[in-house]
Amino acid sequence: MRVITHSCPECGTVVAANELEANRVMKCPGLECEAVLRFDDLDLEAREHFVDHREQYQI
Ligand SMILES: [Zn+2]
Numbered sequence: 170m171r172v173i174t175h176s177c178p179e180c181g182t183v184v185a186a187n188e189l190e191a192n193r194v195m196k197c198p199g200l201e202c203e204a205v206l207r208f209d210d211l212d213l214e215a216r217e218h219f220v221d222h223r224e225q226y227q228i
């Protein structure tokens with residue numbers, strides 16, 4: 170299965186696409202990082218792949 174993640178542009182913390190999709194907008198989990206991460210920050214192609222295969226990403 171393809172792993173879709175997003176790296177915080179501020180601190181580089183990697184967040185899984187399913188976390189972003191569940192929250193839509195979330196504060197970066199990185200320590201002392203105030204960046205806000207959005208599902209929409211993922212590439213369109215990655216978002217479409219995730220939505221098409223959402224059931225594979227449930228944990
Ligand atoms: Zn961050």
